[in-house]
Amino acid sequence: MxxxxxxxxxxxxxxxxxxxxxxxxxxxxxxxxxxxxxxxxxxxxxxxxxxxxxxxxxxxxxxxxxxxxxxxxxxxxxxxxxxxxxxxxxxxxxxxxxxxxxxxxxxxxxxTVYFSPDELKIVKDGPGERRRFMDIALCQLSTTYFYVLTRYNTILSHRNKLLKNSPSDEAIEIWDYQLAKEGAKIVRTRRAFISRLLPLAKEIHLDVAGEDLDIVYEGLDGTTTAECENVFLEALARSRERDKAFAVTHQGVHRDDIKISADGIDLRSFGSQGQQRSAALSLKLAEMELLKEESGExxxxxxxxxxxxxxxxxxxxxxxxxxxxxxxxxxxxxxxxxxxxxxxxxxxxxxxxxxxxxxxx
Ligand SMILES: Nc1ncnc2c1ncn2[C@@H]1O[C@H](COP(=O)(O)OP(=O)(O)O)[C@@H](O)[C@H]1O
Ligand SMILES: [Mg+2]
Missing domain, CATH: 3.40.50.300 (P-loop containing nucleotide triphosphate hydrolases)
Structure with a gap:
């Protein structure tokens, strides 16, 4: 377009x-x-x-x-x-x-794909930047994803608000269930996104930097939506006491990350600035190709x-x-x-x- x-x-x-x-x-x-x-x-x-x-x-x-x-x-x-x-x-x-x-x-x-000096830091910055990278691309590809993500964030803020008021376990569980339901959809969509992005990014990165790039989604496991939901629910249950103590939700897709490595080295912590910038460039160019593959333009x-x-x-x-x-x-x-x-x-x-x-x- x-x-x-x-x-x-x-x-x-x-x-x-x-x-x-x-x-x-x-x-x-x-x-x-x-x-x-x-x-x-x-x-x-x-x-x-x-x-x-x-x-x-x-x-x-x-x-x-x-x-x-x-x-x-x-x-x-x-x-x-x-x-x-x-x-x-x-x-x-x-x-x-x-x-x-x-x-x-x-x-x-x-x-659109937006690339500014801030995006040059997506490999080096915190996981929030890398989630944003996935989410913005996915929202443009799927209205459904946008709505699911919006619902997830609303549920998350309700749960966090509730945690501040010494809630009962039953009250928390109601939000856990909803969070797990939306979270499972998000994890699956993001994992699919990364697996589509990977071959494109690999090819571009080999050309840009002569290195073998790898991208791995880091989040809760599970293949089917039902599995993801269960894993998510269990994780929420396990961290409930800690969540109550800190009044924040420690588990979930709002904490996930993507590991970006080149020739086997995790670039997030061990990449040189040059390597990190090359990888950011490869990711952005791969995002262009992926959006083209998915939407034809x-x-x-x-x-x-x-x-x-x-x-x-x-x-x-x-x-x-x-x-x-x-x-x-x-x-x-x-x-x-x-x-x-x-x-x-x-x-x-x-x-x-x-x-x-x-x-x-
Ligand atoms: N709401 C606004 N109304 C008028 N001027 C604004 C507003 N917000 C930012 N600016 C002005 O816009 C300019 C920055 O523009 P920007 O596009 O960031 O510059 P650059 O050309 O360096 O990219 C500044 O001079 C700032 O004062
Ligand atoms: Mg400027």
Missing amino acids: VIDEVKLYNYRNYGELNLKLGEHANIFIGKNAQGKTNLLEGIYLSSVGRSARTPRWQELIKWGEKEGSTFVSIRKAFGQDSVRVKLSDAKRVEINGLPISKIGEMMGVLK YPVLLLDDVLSELDSSRQTKLLEHIKSYQTIITGTSLAEDVREQIGKFDEFLVNSGTVKRIGAE
């Missing part, structure tokens, strides 16, 4: 922006604090309904204004779609001009300030890949070697909330 138009209205430091994009690389160059990340954030918001930077959508409205919005028009193999996110007293989303009642309905309409790749963070060999690998899909790239400058390798591109200059097209190749 290809974004052909982006409009921002009172969004962050943008007053009114109307932008037409090219179908290959779109490069946005500008000094710091001009609005490059804000533009990508607005596109990402149109994709998954939230910012990658803040959970508070109120912060996205231009200072001093009461309402703002983003609009993205998307060309797909079978027709055109649009997503509008309106921010005022509430966050409202329209798909093709029609308001949706549940945020889940927007999942997958605009599929490439998503749009959003690259915020990462080119300058990669050394030239990794940069070259990345640039080879992006020729296959639409990419929106930001940076403070465009190096000559990048310009030569990038293929077809449109170039724009970002200057305090305005965007000027400066050329096309």
Whole structure:
């Protein structure tokens, strides 16, 4: 899929922006604090309904204004779609001009993969970042997954709240049962995701880094949904006293992780920074391929300030890949070697909330 138009209205430091994009690389160059990340954030918001930077959508409205919005028009193999996110007293989303009642309905309409210097740390950072990596991809692939995950998080917060009030075992068990039911679905879906991702990531990583990459889901065992539920219930029962003592739920998919290793070395704790960055790049590129395999079309790749963070060999690998899909790239400058390798591109200059097209190749 290809974004052909982006409009921002009172969004962050943008007053009114109307932008037409090219179908290959779109490069946005500008000094710091001009609005490059804000533009990508607005596109990402149109994709998954939230910012990658803040959970508070109120912060996205231009200072001093009461309402703002983003609009993205998307060309797909079978027709055109649009997503509008309106921010005022509430966050409202329209798909093709029609308001949706549940945020889940927007999942997958605009599929994106977001890659910023923060994502370069997914291998090194805590398990939360790696769960987010899986969850965001899965939510875009399956509305059902989004709803299951939302339910799980609601149940989890109810259970944690209950734990603070010296509850009876019976009262906790009611939540355990529900948590295990949703948790089992999540584990199974994530394990399937990792097993689909693995061969793609292996192939890309061999090319990027010349190493044998391995990814293993770390969570409660079980093959069938029923098995997973039972294992989950038993684990919750075992940790109940500890849960009560700390008023938190120690077991569950909100604690799971993925182990990422190269040539047998666990990169989370023993990888060099270079190895960790290569693996992060391989994971993101594999995510692009997986979303394409699952939905028939490439998503749009959003690259915020990462080119300058990669050394030239990794940069070259990345640039080879992006020729296959639409990419929106930001940076403070465009190096000559990048310009030569990038293929077809449109170039724009970002200057305090305005965007000027400066050329096309
Ligand atoms: N809600 C807002 N209203 C107006 N300006 C904002 C808002 N939020 C952030 N900004 C401004 O946006 C700028 C940062 O833009 P950003 O896209 O992060 O810059 P960069 O080009 O470095 O990626 C800062 O100058 C900040 O003050
Ligand atoms: Mg930025």
